[in-house]
Amino acid sequence: MSRPDNGLVFVFTGTSGSGRKTIAHRIAQELGFSSVVSYTTRTPRPKEVNGKDYTFITRKAFIDSDIAGEFFQTAEIDGHFYGIKKADIDDALSKNGFIYVIVNRYAANRFKYIYGENAVRLFIYVSKQTIMERLLAHNTPTDVIDHYMNHYIEEVSYRKDCEHVFENMDLNETISKVKATMLAHIPTTTS
Numbered sequence: 001m002s003r004p005d006n007g008l009v010f011v012f013t014g015t016s017g018s019g020r021k022t023i024a025h026r027i028a029q030e031l032g033f034s035s036v037v038s039y040t041t042r043t044p045r046p047k048e049v050n051g052k053d054y055t056f057i058t059r060k061a062f063i064d065s066d067i068a069g070e071f072f073q074t075a076e077i078d079g080h081f082y083g084i085k086k087a088d089i090d091d092a093l094s095k096n097g098f099i100y101v102i103v104n105r106y107a108a109n110r111f112k113y114i115y116g117e118n119a120v121r122l123f124i125y126v127s128k129q130t131i132m133e134r135l136l137a138h139n140t141p142t143d144v145i146d147h148y149m150n151h152y153i154e155e156v157s158y159r160k161d162c163e164h165v166f167e168n169m170d171l172n173e174t175i176s177k178v179k180a181t182m183l184a185h186i187p188t189t190t191s
């Protein structure tokens with residue numbers, strides 16, 4: 001695994017459904033940062049795009065890659081496998097020193113352990129009640145709502161470990177705060 005000398009890994013984590021993907025993708029598009037997309041064996045939800053939200057693969061393909069040692073980190077959540085491949089991280093870092101991932105606390109800890117101060121954890125959350133209201137407003141299926149609610153307490157407790165914490169109430173306001181925080185981590189070059 002290459003360790004970025006000048007680059008940074010921005011690790012978006014927090015409570016599921018808090019807006020992590022929306023915020024991360026919007027900022028990365030503006031700043032030209034590369035996404036390292038997780039692989040998962042769960043089925044796509046409505047509006048999820050293969051290769052952008054996740055790369056959706058079969059359990060067999062996941063297990064084969066795992067046995068081959070291709071994953072940087074894996075997790076099993078509600079019976080589904082998730083993981084990010086080492087080669088995808090290395091490729092993204094070599095193309096663009098600034099990369100981002102959207103993962104739970106276990107992968108976030110692993111990024112911190114491996115990349116140290118070059119990994120910046122950005123914790124995004126909203127209250128349980130707010131997540132529920134947003135899910136209901138989007139006609140989210142009940143099983144998906146249950147998934148979000150069941151993980152909330154465990155997920156929210158991780159915020160004390162992260163470098164930066166943001167409550168995502170007004171989306172544009174959150175985006176500008178997160179973006180300013182990310183930019184503050186990027187060294188300015190003097191010529």
Ligand SMILES: Nc1ncnc2c1ncn2[C@@H]1O[C@H](COP(=O)(O)OP(=O)(O)OP(=O)(O)O)[C@@H](O)[C@H]1O
Pocket residue numbers: 015016017018019020021022023134138168169170171172
């Ligand atoms: N500040 C906000 N106000 C209202 N709705 C929001 C806000 N931020 C995000 N959303 C909406 O909330 C929903 C969840 O957002 P998003 O998918 O980005 O969250 P996530 O944390 O990545 O979720 P997941 O756990 O599914 O990965 C989306 O429909 C998004 O448009």
Ligand SMILES: Nc1nc2c(ncn2[C@@H]2O[C@H](COP(=O)(O)O)[C@@H](O)[C@H]2O)c(=O)[nH]1
Pocket residue numbers: 016038039042073074075077082083084102103104105106107108
């Ligand atoms: N440890 C890892 N966690 C990951 C990875 N990719 C996504 N995630 C996190 O899993 C939960 C559940 O995701 P969902 O999309 O099914 O609701 C959520 O917190 C994701 O951020 C990964 O590669 N490793």
